[in-house]
Amino acid sequence: MIASVAWVEEYDRGSPVRAGEIIAIGSELLLGGRLDTNSLFLTEQLASVGVEVRFKSVVGDVEADIAAAIRTAARRAKVMVLTGGLGPTRDDCTRQAVARVTGRPLRRQPEAMESMRQRLAEWGRTPTGPQLRQALIPSGAEVLDNPVGSAPGFCLSWKGCLVVALPGVPAEAERTFAGSVAPKLSSGSAGQARLQRRVLHTFGLPESDVERRLTGVVRAGSDVRLGLLASPLGVTVSLTAWEGRLNTARTQGVSDLARLARTVRVRLGRFVYAEGTDTMEEVVGRHLAARRVTLAVAESCTGGLIGHRLTQVAGSSGYLDRVAVCYSDRAKVDLLGIPEALIRRHGAVSAEVAAAMAHGIRSRSQAGVGLSVTGIAGPTGGTAQKPVGLVYVGLNAPAFRNAEAKADDGSLTREFRFHGDRQAIKLRASQAALEMLRQWLVTTGSRGR
Amino acid sequence: MIASVAWVEEYDRGSPVRAGEIIAIGSELLLGGRLDTNSLFLTEQLASVGVEVRFKSVVGDVEADIAAAIRTAARRAKVMVLTGGLGPTRDDCTRQAVARVTGRPLRRQPEAMESMRQRLAEWGRTPTGPQLRQALIPSGAEVLDNPVGSAPGFCLSWKGCLVVALPGVPAEAERTFAGSVAPKLSSGSAGQARLQRRVLHTFGLPESDVERRLTGVVRAGSDVRLGLLASPLGVTVSLTAWEGRLNTARTQGVSDLARLARTVRVRLGRFVYAEGTDTMEEVVGRHLAARRVTLAVAESCTGGLIGHRLTQVAGSSGYLDRVAVCYSDRAKVDLLGIPEALIRRHGAVSAEVAAAMAHGIRSRSQAGVGLSVTGIAGPTGGTAQKPVGLVYVGLNAPAFRNAEAKADDGSLTREFRFHGDRQAIKLRASQAALEMLRQWLVTTGSRGR
Numbered sequence: 001m002i003a004s005v006a007w008v009e010e011y012d013r014g015s016p017v018r019a020g021e022i023i024a025i026g027s028e029l030l031l032g033g034r035l036d037t038n039s040l041f042l043t044e045q046l047a048s049v050g051v052e053v054r055f056k057s058v059v060g061d062v063e064a065d066i067a068a069a070i071r072t073a074a075r076r077a078k079v080m081v082l083t084g085g086l087g088p089t090r091d092d093c094t095r096q097a098v099a100r101v102t103g104r105p106l107r108r109q110p111e112a113m114e115s116m117r118q119r120l121a122e123w124g125r126t127p128t129g130p131q132l133r134q135a136l137i138p139s140g141a142e143v144l145d146n147p148v149g150s151a152p153g154f155c156l157s158w159k160g161c162l163v164v165a166l167p168g169v170p171a172e173a174e175r176t177f178a179g180s181v182a183p184k185l186s187s188g189s190a191g192q193a194r195l196q197r198r199v200l201h202t203f204g205l206p207e208s209d210v211e212r213r214l215t216g217v218v219r220a221g222s223d224v225r226l227g228l229l230a231s232p233l234g235v236t237v238s239l240t241a242w243e244g245r246l247n248t249a250r251t252q253g254v255s256d257l258a259r260l261a262r263t264v265r266v267r268l269g270r271f272v273y274a275e276g277t278d279t280m281e282e283v284v285g286r287h288l289a290a291r292r293v294t295l296a297v298a299e300s301c302t303g304g305l306i307g308h309r310l311t312q313v314a315g316s317s318g319y320l321d322r323v324a325v326c327y328s329d330r331a332k333v334d335l336l337g338i339p340e341a342l343i344r345r346h347g348a349v350s351a352e353v354a355a356a357m358a359h360g361i362r363s364r365s366q367a368g369v370g371l372s373v374t375g376i377a378g379p380t381g382g383t384a385q386k387p388v389g390l391v392y393v394g395l396n397a398p399a400f401r402n403a404e405a406k407a408d409d410g411s412l413t414r415e416f417r418f419h420g421d422r423q424a425i426k427l428r429a430s431q432a433a434l435e436m437l438r439q440w441l442v443t444t445g446s447r448g449r
Numbered sequence: 450m451i452a453s454v455a456w457v458e459e460y461d462r463g464s465p466v467r468a469g470e471i472i473a474i475g476s477e478l479l480l481g482g483r484l485d486t487n488s489l490f491l492t493e494q495l496a497s498v499g500v501e502v503r504f505k506s507v508v509g510d511v512e513a514d515i516a517a518a519i520r521t522a523a524r525r526a527k528v529m530v531l532t533g534g535l536g537p538t539r540d541d542c543t544r545q546a547v548a549r550v551t552g553r554p555l556r557r558q559p560e561a562m563e564s565m566r567q568r569l570a571e572w573g574r575t576p577t578g579p580q581l582r583q584a585l586i587p588s589g590a591e592v593l594d595n596p597v598g599s600a601p602g603f604c605l606s607w608k609g610c611l612v613v614a615l616p617g618v619p620a621e622a623e624r625t626f627a628g629s630v631a632p633k634l635s636s637g638s639a640g641q642a643r644l645q646r647r648v649l650h651t652f653g654l655p656e657s658d659v660e661r662r663l664t665g666v667v668r669a670g671s672d673v674r675l676g677l678l679a680s681p682l683g684v685t686v687s688l689t690a691w692e693g694r695l696n697t698a699r700t701q702g703v704s705d706l707a708r709l710a711r712t713v714r715v716r717l718g719r720f721v722y723a724e725g726t727d728t729m730e731e732v733v734g735r736h737l738a739a740r741r742v743t744l745a746v747a748e749s750c751t752g753g754l755i756g757h758r759l760t761q762v763a764g765s766s767g768y769l770d771r772v773a774v775c776y777s778d779r780a781k782v783d784l785l786g787i788p789e790a791l792i793r794r795h796g797a798v799s800a801e802v803a804a805a806m807a808h809g810i811r812s813r814s815q816a817g818v819g820l821s822v823t824g825i826a827g828p829t830g831g832t833a834q835k836p837v838g839l840v841y842v843g844l845n846a847p848a849f850r851n852a853e854a855k856a857d858d859g860s861l862t863r864e865f866r867f868h869g870d871r872q873a874i875k876l877r878a879s880q881a882a883l884e885m886l887r888q889w890l891v892t893t894g895s896r897g898r
Binding site: 027028029030031032033034035036037039040043044047053054055056057058059060061062065068069072076087088089091123128130131169171195197225227229236238240297299301302303304305306307308309310311312314315316317320321322323324325326327328330331334335364365377378379380381422423426 | 507511660750
């Protein structure tokens with residue numbers, strides 16, 4: 001116990017950052033194969049209002065376990081966010097656990113009742129018996145309106161800690177947090193440190209190369225933290241510092257963050273495809289929209305993933321004309337007009353066919369640019385000459401007609417050898433194709449249609 | 450504190466299940482957008498040797514925070530698994546935290562040194578200065594060989610709790626656990642309960658309807674736990690019980706699990722589309738392969754997601770012929786032969802166009818069945834008559850020609866009104882389309898081509 005108290009002191013030592021803790025509730029987050037994704041955006045959002053999440057935990061739908069997690073968190077946090085367990089089923093017992101631990105009995109609150117009735121009325125329904133349980137809130141707690149679901153959240157102050165309970169459904173947690181919790185935390189954050197963070201996304205360099213290129217960018221003893229994170233979509237570089245927490249004796253501070261980010265950008269050059277929360281498909285979409293270039297895609301091994309990614313972006317119908325997923329050779333002949341002889345001569349997975357696919361989809365659609373992918377996603381279908389992971393990307397646009405054209409039909413192609421399982425190879429191939437399109441848009445695109 | 454002790458007693462009450470706890474270590478798991486995926490397989494693996502994980506937590510690379518998490522876990526767990534923070538960089542401080550908390554100073558252990566040298570030698574390298582730190586192990590701890598990485602794990606017994614430290618890289622954590630930890634836990638698990646689990650996936654019923662249909666299936670006081678999990682892909686029902694933990698006074702036990710699963714199946718009927726780890730795309734794929742029916746898909750608002758999902762399954766090239774993503778009206782005319790007048794008359798989002806899309810993709814591809822989706826994924830593009838979330842699915846197959854055909858061209862169509870954001874509507878629409886195909890394959894498909 002003495003150790004525990006000592007630790008708390010160490011934790012609060014001179015920091016203007018409020019300690020935060022997230023508790024995700026749901027047995028499906030233990031045995032059930034589901035991960036707590038809410039904590040990702042919550043950690044980011046809390047940092048932006050001066051709350052540093054140092055512990056996250058997951059417990060099942062067991063009242064005693066939830067209570068234990070709340071007690072542990074209350075000993076060290078100023079802000080505690082619970083997610084999940086607010087639904088209408090008997091499993092859901094977050095409200096009971098909070099009531100038990102804090103000694104605030106559950107009451108049916110008119111405000112919660114109203115919020116729920118209103119939401120259900122929008123969907124043309126009335127509350128069922130089980131749903132009525134959702135209006136039970138610990139006495140003295142404040143109801144947090146859930147603008148996209150029937151279960152309202154709530155918050156209360158206990159032992160100097162703000163306890164926030166949010167619904168577990170991600171969209172409901174996000175909207176409830178943004179609408180009711182962030183403003184509350186933000187108004188109390190004067191003089192608090194806030195997290196400053198710059199994130200740069202790269203594709204095409206192995207993690208060890210990124211690390212080597214960034215050697216010495218952040219000096220030892222600096223308050224700025226440099227992090228690298230590798231995935232099939234590339235390597236993400238992050239620079240993080242808590243503004244307001246700086247020790248003046250240290251050599252680099254938050255004011256250096258923008259400068260450091262510029263240095264990182266210069267050292268990584270054209271491999272940086274996006275910053276912050278931007279995704280590759282958003283960046284490509286913005287370039288296409290700004291240049292008024294329409295796109296048509298011919299996919300083989302990626303199976304529709306490129307189309308799926310592009311259409312995750314609202315407004316993509318403004319520049320995406322069509323996607324042809326040609327999983328059979330016959331579909332390549334029918335939809336793209338590729339000569340059967342070409343496939344017979346070079347194989348469906350070849351630079352020649354990738355070039356013809358990009359040309360075929362563009363000329364048939366009359367889109368500004370044609371993009372194609374053909375490859376072997378595995379786990380079967382590989383040979384010694386053409387192993388699993390071999391992928392060709394093709395790009396066809398009028399600007400290639402003269403200078404840059406590599407194939408007869410004016411397409412540019414590139415060969416890749418990816419590793420990983422089927423899912424990883426599909427992801428890497430889709431990213432490589434979108435990156436090739438981005439490079440073209442950045443350098444040549446303005447000369448396109 | 451009294452409450453905490455009472456809780457521990459409740460926790461251990463007459464159970465042959467050992468309490469387990471997982472602590473994932475790494476600052477990238479807090480701010481960095483990465484999730485602790487190791488806990489998924491660890492929770493499953495531990496359950497199979499009689500250890501029930503009731504708490505998971507995540508802490509950054511901060512020695513004091515790791516120490517705090519270890520102390521909390523030791524108060525309630527018999528088995529504690531730490532992952533991460535064993536690498537060669539200065540950030541990595543799991544070994545220091547364990548040494549500090551348990552009072553066992555770090556020593557360079559010859560066995561750890563040997564394990565590391567051997568692994569590096571296989572890669573043609575010798576240990577660097579920082580890597581030598583990886584041979585530091587708390588005194589008295591047992592070294593756990595890491596067959597795929599340079600950082601060995603270790604385990605020790607402390608206050609009646611087995612403390613296991615594994616590397617954070619998923620492949621290294623899995624291999625170290627399987628090779629050194631599972632056998633140890635398994636040999637001590639005679640008489641221990643083991644987890645039994647049945648999972649059923651449904652689509653098309655709201656969670657509250659699933660719950661109502663299952664009322665009374667699991668009696669109060671039973672050791673079997675019934676869990677429901679809603680997502681855009683439907684509602685998943687799980688039945689879980691710890692074999693060996695049964696109290697004979699209780700009325701239902703593990704032996705009932707298979708019978709209960711059958712009851713659930715009967716009550717949910719045709720809404721059950723898969724069991725266990727199967728996905729909708731795998732189930733549909735197996736039906737198509739078994740019936741030798743080929744498939745062609747015409748997508749609009751789902752943007753390629755149906756193709757992407759179908760092609761996540763290895764071997765899908767055996768039954769998937771093509772997917773046409775027609776994001777523009779012109780693409781619908783070109784690729785599917787839909788009369789422009791039809792689109793003008795009914796709008797691109799209509800039952801008539803969905804029917805024509807399914808017919809068009811099937812007749813042009815000569816596939817056995819044609820599947821189509823058209824809808825409004827939002828957030829813009831909705832009107833009072835055709836709101837965001839309105840989706841039509843079409844299915845065209847020869848078997849519809851006579852009895853079931855709803856539209857002139859022999860297509861069956863269905864209208865849906867989904868809610869949620871763009872991503873959720875795309876997911877729900879793709880699932881609704883695959884489910885309509887599955888229903889056809891189950892009931893009529895054998896009469897198809």
